[in-house]
Amino acid sequence: MLQEKEFIKELLNPKTQNQAFKKLLKEYQKPLYNHIRTIVLNHDDTDDVLQNTFVKVFKYLNKFKGESKLFSWMYRIATNEALTFLNIKGKINGISSETLQKKTIDNLKADIYFDGDEIQFKLQRAIASLPKKQQLVFKMKYFEELKYEEISEILGTSVGGLKASYYHAVKKIEAFVTIN
Amino acid sequence: MSLIKIMKTFKIENEPKIKSGFIIPENYFDHLTENIMQKITKEDTKVISLFSTRISWIYAAAAVIVLGLIIPIYNDFNSNFTENDEVILENYIANKSDISDTDIASLLDEEDIQKMNVDMGLEEKSIENELLTNPNLEQYITN
Structure with missing residues (x-):
């Protein structure tokens, strides 16, 4: 826990921020990618959501109170981003997010990134x-x-x-x- | 053979672990950090730029020119404000590049979308007429 506090300090200090954030990216990019991918299902959308997630994490770092762990806070942001993304994508296509999900699953068969x-x-x-x-x-x-x-x-x-x-x-x- | 015999009861715990089947494109993570760092610094400079020490005489000169251009426009704009309200708003949305379709879509609800689906039932002739009499339409189409 102490380690995490130190790490958060590094993330907030402008001098160490970039290095610390790169470290954060390295550690969390894969698990967060997998988390988002299981929700939005295809790679391109996952890429979008994942990038937005990290941009938001960076933007709101100074609002992170340390009441929860960095890990769960980031997963929460990723989950919200993914679900919001699906709602908006459904809206743009004029279908509900449930229909969108069924359609995306049908498309998986043709997806080169699904085996x-x-x-x-x-x-x-x-x-x-x-x-x-x-x-x-x-x-x-x-x-x-x-x-x-x-x-x-x-x-x-x-x-x-x-x-x-x-x-x-x-x-x-x-x-x-x-x-x- | 009865149907029940053919249908094997599926039990997750009896099965070997089923993988999600999702493949991550090769080298995807190699560029990800770079992309995200770029996005972040872009966002950062957006916020800082006004107050940074990089304000040079070019900015000052640009500001004077912009002001010089804006004052007559502003006066004109003010006098026509009430009647052109909708036109200005539409132009703003059409030309403002950092408002994406997604942003607009997120403000719409089901009802709005329903309204958009109205079949206009336009004949080709009437479209042509409309285009001839209303030169502004071109702007919407090209956008």
Whole structure:
């Protein structure tokens, strides 16, 4: 924790800021990329959202109070950016974000940056049939392999609530894949 | 064989871990840091530039010229303000390059979008007439 405090100081000090921010980028670009990708699904959109996320992180660094961890704060910004992005993209295309998600999944088959077999498509379709919150929890736990404690800090939901969400998500996904 | 036998119950925990299947383009992260640092310094200079020591006589001269141009326009603008309100607003949105489609779209709600979908039912002839009588339209089309 002390280390993180020192690091935040470096991030806020104009003299050390650039170096520190590069360090932050190096450490978080991959996990945040994966997090955003599981939400927006295609690479180009992920690239957009990821860049915006880091620009926002930089912009709001001085407002970061240190009440939560840097890690969960950044994941929160990334999650918000990704969800807002989907809403706006849906709006521009005149469709709901649910329809957009289904369309994007259908497009995955032609996506050169997606290498999936039948079961992976089915899993994506099954996830898309879940309520939004359960989708997020499932993706963060199953694909990103985050701990419940970490997800709890990011989403502001109790660990118990998350476990229940994950359990329901798994049950629904299993039913979906079995039938389809 | 009965249907139930064919349909195997799917259990996530019994399956080998299913990967997301997402591939990251090769060398993507090599350029990412650079791109983001560039964006950040760009944003930074935007904020600082007015107060930075780099204000030279060129800026001062430019300011005088701009003021000289603006004062007559401003006077003119003021006198016509009320009647041209909408035109000015539209021109502003059309020409202001840092307002993106996304920004505009984020301000619209479902109802607005519905309204945009109105089928105008225009005949080619009436479009032609409209274009002939209304030279301003060209500006909207080219934008």
